[in-house]
Amino acid sequence: MTAVDDRPERPLRVALLGCGTVGAEVAKLLTHSADDLEQRIGRRVELAGIAVRRLNRERPGIDPALLTTDALELVQRPDIDLVVEVIGGIEPARTLILTALERGAAVVTANKALLAEDGATLFAAAEAAGTDLYFEAAVAGAIPIIRPLRESLVGDEITSVMGIVNGTTNFILDRMHTEGVGFSETLTLAQELGYAEADPTADVEGFDAAAKAAILASLAFHSRVRAEDVHREGITEVTRADVATAEAMDSVIKLLAICTLTDDPEPRVSIRVHPAMIPSSHPLASVGGAYNAVFVESRSAGRLMFYGPGAGGSPTASAVMGDLVTVARNRVRGAAGPGESSYAQRQVAPIGDVVTRYHVSLSVADVTGVLASVAHAFAEHGVSLQIVRQEGVGPNATGPTGDAGSARLVIVTHDARDADLSATVETLRSLPEVHEVISVMRVEGDRA
Numbered sequence: 001m002t003a004v005d006d007r008p009e010r011p012l013r014v015a016l017l018g019c020g021t022v023g024a025e026v027a028k029l030l031t032h033s034a035d036d037l038e039q040r041i042g043r044r045v046e047l048a049g050i051a052v053r054r055l056n057r058e059r060p061g062i063d064p065a066l067l068t069t070d071a072l073e074l075v076q077r078p079d080i081d082l083v084v085e086v087i088g089g090i091e092p093a094r095t096l097i098l099t100a101l102e103r104g105a106a107v108v109t110a111n112k113a114l115l116a117e118d119g120a121t122l123f124a125a126a127e128a129a130g131t132d133l134y135f136e137a138a139v140a141g142a143i144p145i146i147r148p149l150r151e152s153l154v155g156d157e158i159t160s161v162m163g164i165v166n167g168t169t170n171f172i173l174d175r176m177h178t179e180g181v182g183f184s185e186t187l188t189l190a191q192e193l194g195y196a197e198a199d200p201t202a203d204v205e206g207f208d209a210a211a212k213a214a215i216l217a218s219l220a221f222h223s224r225v226r227a228e229d230v231h232r233e234g235i236t237e238v239t240r241a242d243v244a245t246a247e248a249m250d251s252v253i254k255l256l257a258i259c260t261l262t263d264d265p266e267p268r269v270s271i272r273v274h275p276a277m278i279p280s281s282h283p284l285a286s287v288g289g290a291y292n293a294v295f296v297e298s299r300s301a302g303r304l305m306f307y308g309p310g311a312g313g314s315p316t317a318s319a320v321m322g323d324l325v326t327v328a329r330n331r332v333r334g335a336a337g338p339g340e341s342s343y344a345q346r347q348v349a350p351i352g353d354v355v356t357r358y359h360v361s362l363s364v365a366d367v368t369g370v371l372a373s374v375a376h377a378f379a380e381h382g383v384s385l386q387i388v389r390q391e392g393v394g395p396n397a398t399g400p401t402g403d404a405g406s407a408r409l410v411i412v413t414h415d416a417r418d419a420d421l422s423a424t425v426e427t428l429r430s431l432p433e434v435h436e437v438i439s440v441m442r443v444e445g446d447r448a
């Protein structure tokens with residue numbers, strides 16, 4: 001065990017857990033910027049150890065003497081003041097962070113999956129030890145969004161937070177629109193560029209965005225929201241045909257995270273992640289590549305927009321370093337930053353209560369009266385129609401029933417409850433004239 005050096009001016013010692021895409025950048029910045037960091041913090045910060053899974057990997061610019069495969073032993077070292085966790089996942093990250101917090105070290109993490117699953121335990125441990133838990137990198141990469149919600153806007157009343165919070169899926173959808181390329185080759189490229197999670201299912205199935213949405217909603221609404229509270233749909237079922245349909249409507253498809261308060265006397269948190277069509281003229285439509293953008297709406301400030309690189313080693317390391325400097329400054333002053341604020345304890349509303357517009361695309365029999373049957377199905381559930389368009393009558397396109405040519409009907413609804421739209425879709429599926437419900441997609445953003 002290392003002897004404790006408790007001279008008042010000794011450097012603050014940092015343990016880095018994980019040396020992958022983000023960790024390697026953090027190690028580089030800590031080493032290269034040591035002199036500037038010392039000026040900004042008022043104390044030298046020293047990288048004292050790096051926990052890795054394998055010792056024998058090539059790590060240019062990193063002193064091999066710092067490496068260890070025993071992360072637990074590293075966080076237990078009494079000379080470690082600050083811990084940066086960039087391993088990801090639930091375990092061993094949770095145990096390592098808790099161990100560090102319990103012995104009073106400050107922790108900086110980029111781990112949204114863990115925060116959205118068990119943030120309450122981590123915040124309680126930080127609070128009990130009177131130390132810091134910072135996590136700017138966990139949501140929207142380099143974009144400052146945690147600190148604005150946690151500090152700058154904490155005197156205001158936030159009513160909604162919505163935006164693009166996953167770089168990988170935005171990169172994929174953007175390339176599907178602009179270059180017409182397929183899903184899997186673009187995902188491979190996103191992995192090579194360091195945007196994707198270790199298991200990219202987390203990105204493409206919307207788990208990553210759901211975890212971020214839970215963190216944003218918790219901060220915005222002073223309530224404990226977990227990933228499992230988020231209605232989640234990913235982008236794996238978005239097809240080239242959906243992209244083409246969106247373009248025909250002068251729209252694009254984006255994976256959105258939407259956190260709002262309901263209008264009830266006791267407002268509830270409504271929180272969802274799903275692909276949606278938004279008009280090309282909407283500011284979110286021009287968010288390209290792995291960029292993210294988050295809109296925050298609050299009573300006094302009005303509308304704010306946060307935009308920037310949402311993924312990748314270097315941008316994410318920028319957010320980690322910002323937190324590291326902050327917790328180091330706090331430590332020098334003998335202070336700690338804000339903890340969890342969940343006093344409002346708002347309930348989470350079910351997805352069925354969400355009100356928005358829908359784009360529904362159907363393959364129907366090309367026969368007289370089909371339009372009336374379809375319109376009746378919508379009316380029966382109280383869903384009113386804004387646009388109905390018939391596309392591509394195919395005399396040779398025989399539907400699954402085999403008895404008629406198919407036509408494609410494209411419908412856009414007015415505002416409707418999600419539960420009513422789902423019931424409508426069930427009815428549509430049962431109609432003999434409807435060969436197939438090709439796609440159902442929410443339409444967002446035309447009120448921005």
Ligand SMILES: NC(=O)c1ccc[n+]([C@@H]2O[C@H](COP(=O)([O-])OP(=O)(O)OC[C@H]3O[C@@H](n4cnc5c(N)ncnc54)[C@H](O)[C@@H]3O)[C@@H](O)[C@H]2O)c1
Binds near residue numbers: 018020086138194
């Ligand atoms: N890459 C990004 O763009 C990005 C952006 C924001 C947040 N994050 C988050 O940052 C964290 C790290 O992401 P990443 O992209 O650097 O992942 P990564 O897979 O590139 O790096 C993680 C590293 O941790 C190592 N590791 C795993 N288990 C370990 C253990 N027990 N002890 C020591 N090392 C261990 C792995 O070998 C790997 O090198 C994740 O929580 C991720 O969600 C990533």
Ligand SMILES: N[C@@H](CCO)C(=O)O
Binds near residue numbers: 139166195208311
């Ligand atoms: N995999 C994540 C990393 C940033 O959190 C993304 O693509 O947005």
Ligand code: NA
Binds near residue numbers: 136139142146
């Ligand atoms: Na951020």
